[in-house]
Amino acid sequence: MRAAALLLLAALLLNTAVPSLAATQRRPQLTGVNIAGGEFKPARRPGVHGKDYIYPRDSDLAAFARAGVNIVRVPFRWERVQPGLSGALSTEEVRRLDSVVGSARALGLAVILDVHNYGKYAGRKVTEPAVADGLVDLWRRLALRYRGRPVVFGLMNEPAGIVPEDWRRIVDRVVTAIRATGARNLILVPGAKWTGAHSWTRIGGGGSNADAFAGFHDPGGNFAFEMHQYLDSDSSGTHPGCGGPDTGVDRLRAATAWLRSVRARGFLAEFGAGSDARCLATLERMLAFLDRNGDVWSGWTYWAAGPWWPASYDYSVQPSRTGGERPQMRVLRQHLAPSDAS
Template sequence: MALAPSALAAAMLAAAVLLPSGSLDQAQTGIAPKYRGVNLASAEFAPKKLPGVAGQDYIYPTKATAEPFAAMGMNSIRLPFLWERIQPEAKGPLNEEEAKRLDASLNDLRGFEQVILDLHNYGRFRGKPLARADRSADALADLWTRLAQRYKDRPGIAFGIMNEPHGIRATEWRAIAEETTAAIRRTGARNLILVPGSNWTGGHSWHNGGDGDNGAALAGFIDPGRNFAFEIHQYLDRDSSGSNPGCSGPRIGTERLQAVTRWLRQQKARAVLGEFGVDSSPACLAALDDMLGFLRQNGDVWIGWNYWAGGDWWGDYALGIQPKNGKERPQAAVLRKYLGR
């Protein structure tokens, strides 16, 4: 999650023009997204304490953490983790101790139809943006080659190749993402691959123009395995960062996703809304309800969503939905409406 991305303040609503219902180049379908779930965040915590102490600075989600969401009827988990912990040296071997922690978490989550491995690194390794010029981008393909070899025989695991890249030109990011995708396919892996855009992969800013124009840069994206979806994020506060209280209107989520939804349909592409979340104010709950209704009506292109966030270590985090003392958060009541077919 982008907790305080000041860069997003400039990426407001330029492309997200609200269109009349049913005018997204085709009639809305009423097909519900197949995958509906939550981010179980905690394994990516304490990035400034690398490698950190497992169980003290960060922790992988367990069956007990996930159980309330399984009971709600969710079928998808997005599992954030850090690159530097699982592969301490670029292009080096995986840290087997850390990989076993990830394995154990995945085993605990086997009851879910889908688990997304979310590399939560913002287009960076040890703080430095990836680039093809210095070959640092090759390291991403190397990491995913190793992970794909480990998990390619588990089709319920999806590969989220990078969380919220930013500070990388969209055209440069496309090349990096295609190289990484091709490397995964060379292992024989047929798993679903989730490809973000640059510029924090915001739905509202997908057509920002210039170096950040994901719509132009990612048109015609190539996956040799033909099993990918774009990963898009959308928060409903004033700058789409998820770091401010309140929401910017009862239909703000729908408004911000209109243009990118039309683009997806024109591209004959699919997407997952990998992060979104609101506080528990009545206005935000209404906006959440409206946006989830929009996703349900456009499930031909929106194949999944994962709310931000669950996890045992969130405390009183305003967007959190991990039950507290056995009591569900208010946001859960809205999410429940959209967990059936």
């Protein structure tokens, strides 16, 4: 394993304070891709591994390690990993996650474990007391298992239908439980309202994430606010095409200013664009903006790779079967963290 990769993995386990804003700006240091599949066919609980859902294969991890990424985000369904609320973890499912983490580490990659549940468990909202208790219990168990490993804790993918202040109270409990295990791993803290960067400071529908998370405290001092930002017409990542060349930059401006004002870090855990020239130019400008604001943007993971995406999925950066590189990956390559990033 490269010495620089070892430094990166070690840094994830440190009690890393927010860099001084007076320090020289640097580019985001954790840069990679989502490798989707573990969250597929969520209605099938638990479903059949290899038929309904899949985790990153060694060949997938190796391909992106060769491309120069240093982190992969791995979505999974809560119900598969923990079949009963506040119950034991599935031995079989956790073994699969262990395999991904081990293979990634051997390649010099860190892993984000992403609970890809949109603020629900089997259709029940996390604001229900039993479900909130269950999320606390899930992360207590995962933290005990993965503390000290090159693993980042992604608390919840895109919580929706939740008032930001209510979500903040649940996050406080989860983070406290993680730190009580002695885990010092980096924690990614999403907001409510699909955790959109473009809407982070926007008031309405129960308040803003900016107001709810002002003054947020992690006892371990090693967290970043997780945000997502797509470049299509409504920031959902479900439509073809992109806005003008500054669409991504404009949608990140307010969140970037907020991060700097509260002396916090952000992590852009999902963003994606189509493969046409207009989208590629828009993607390039957004990544350049993140580079210029590396004092607050600590990293990013593009959505998405994964071997089960159909050929029609225009956001995919999964290498083609003939080994060809996707157009978006050529743009991403220009903005990956340098190999000596730590």
